[in-house]
Amino acid sequence: KIHFPLVVIGGGSGGCSVAAKFCRRLGKGKVAVVEPAEYHYYQPLWTLVGSGLKNVDQSGRPMEAVLPKNCEWLKTRAAEFIPEKNIVHLQNGDQISYDFLVVAMGLQLNSVQVKGLSEAFKTDPSVCSNYFRETVEKTYPAIKNFKGGNAIFTFPNTPIKCSGAPQKIMYLAEEYWNKAGIRDKTNIMFNSALGVLYPVKRYGDRLLEIVKERHLTLNLKRSLIEIRPSKKEAIFQNLDEQGKTETYKYDFIHVTPPMSAPDALTKCTSLTDPTGFLSVNKTTLQHTKYPNIFGIGDCTNVPTSKTTSAVAAQCGVLEQSLSDAIAGKTPNGKYDGYTSCPLLVGYKQCILAEFDYDGQSLETFPIDQSKRRRSMYHVKKDILPPIYWNVMLKGHWNGPQRFRRLMHFGKDR
Numbered sequence: 001k002i003h004f005p006l007v008v009i010g011g012g013s014g015g016c017s018v019a020a021k022f023c024r025r026l027g028k029g030k031v032a033v034v035e036p037a038e039y040h041y042y043q044p045l046w047t048l049v050g051s052g053l054k055n056v057d058q059s060g061r062p063m064e065a066v067l068p069k070n071c072e073w074l075k076t077r078a079a080e081f082i083p084e085k086n087i088v089h090l091q092n093g094d095q096i097s098y099d100f101l102v103v104a105m106g107l108q109l110n111s112v113q114v115k116g117l118s119e120a121f122k123t124d125p126s127v128c129s130n131y132f133r134e135t136v137e138k139t140y141p142a143i144k145n146f147k148g149g150n151a152i153f154t155f156p157n158t159p160i161k162c163s164g165a166p167q168k169i170m171y172l173a174e175e176y177w178n179k180a181g182i183r184d185k186t187n188i189m190f191n192s193a194l195g196v197l198y199p200v201k202r203y204g205d206r207l208l209e210i211v212k213e214r215h216l217t218l219n220l221k222r223s224l225i226e227i228r229p230s231k232k233e234a235i236f237q238n239l240d241e242q243g244k245t246e247t248y249k250y251d252f253i254h255v256t257p258p259m260s261a262p263d264a265l266t267k268c269t270s271l272t273d274p275t276g277f278l279s280v281n282k283t284t285l286q287h288t289k290y291p292n293i294f295g296i297g298d299c300t301n302v303p304t305s306k307t308t309s310a311v312a313a314q315c316g317v318l319e320q321s322l323s324d325a326i327a328g329k330t331p332n333g334k335y336d337g338y339t340s341c342p343l344l345v346g347y348k349q350c351i352l353a354e355f356d357y358d359g360q361s362l363e364t365f366p367i368d369q370s371k372r373r374r375s376m377y378h379v380k381k382d383i384l385p386p387i388y389w390n391v392m393l394k395g396h397w398n399g400p401q402r403f404r405r406l407m408h409f410g411k412d413r
């Protein structure tokens, strides 16, 4: 049995950044990170990989290179949590105990929930997804090789990470097909399980204008349940009419798979809420039942859009709350739900959505960010990646709050 003052489960955006902060505070040998993956990926780049703007190698770095040097990297999975005993069983058979635990496991992608999907990814070049490392490189060739017909973009019936990503790739593909001269023989559909195009009205209204302007078809309350590559058919459940399914022919389909919290977490029901996500206080990020457990990122039940930008803001909150708890004080971090989504609506156009728990805008720049702008495209493509690798993963970036206040003369909005 191994003991550490602080154990972090997951070395993704949240886990790596938090480990960096606390390795600095607590010193060598005090922080363990449990993370099975050999590579760390900056997933926001995958929309750019799928649209041919970046290559996949630019999105990943060896885990060893990004985890803090003085943490203990346990290269295995968390298999079972025993929170009442402060123990985690690891997949390699070890047991690890802790004084404090940070859960940062991200989301599990459940392609098995769509019948035929895993097979279709392997056998049909026109079935692609920016959501998996294994399939993201299929998207751009599929866009380039498309010769017209039905192009479908899906959004599943579960919470997902980056709720803008399923439609960003649609706008980029549409522009590509337009320039390639095949737009007039192409029918583009966004088949989403949601009841709206984008849940925050300020940005959703602007996106709806673009959908109309570019003659994209919006099929809401449609959830993909099966793919039949041999017949080029995608089967959707109509969520408005129970038991009713609809079959669409596809010549290209970009699938956003159903997602959930990872199984190792959902099976420990004392840690989760009824939806299977880690149950934390949405202001302090402290667990609702175990005061020595904290959560960050996609695996938690904080009711905001799951993004790296949200994780950045949560990093500062978690640093405050966890430091308080370690010092024996009441956690005092205050998360307002800040999240952001650079909604690419073309090869050089971006709406930079930034908002809080209530969907109120928290825009960094003193301009109307709901308008599509080239400058925001460069923020997404050229400015955010180096901030991620060089500042956030090193534990120095807590989101743009300070810049926002500066640019708004001390006010928050």
Ligand code: FAD
Pocket (backbone or CB within 6 Å): 009, 010, 011, 012, 013, 014, 015, 034, 035, 036, 037, 042, 043, 044, 045, 046, 047, 076, 077, 078, 079, 104, 105, 106, 107, 130, 131, 132, 161, 162, 165, 262, 264, 296, 297, 298, 299, 306, 307, 308, 309, 310, 311, 340, 341, 342
């Ligand atoms: P992750 O970064 O996913 O890390 C989770 C880590 O936990 C992984 O390393 C995993 O290996 C590990 N893990 C899982 N299970 C276990 C286990 N049992 N034991 C130990 N470790 C485990 N965000 C934005 O801000 N802007 C964007 O434009 C944007 N676009 C996106 C586009 C796409 C296509 C995708 C896929 C994501 C996008 N995101 C975007 C979302 C962003 O990538 C996530 O919200 C962010 O990575 C969440 O960080 P996290 O630390 O919670 O999870």
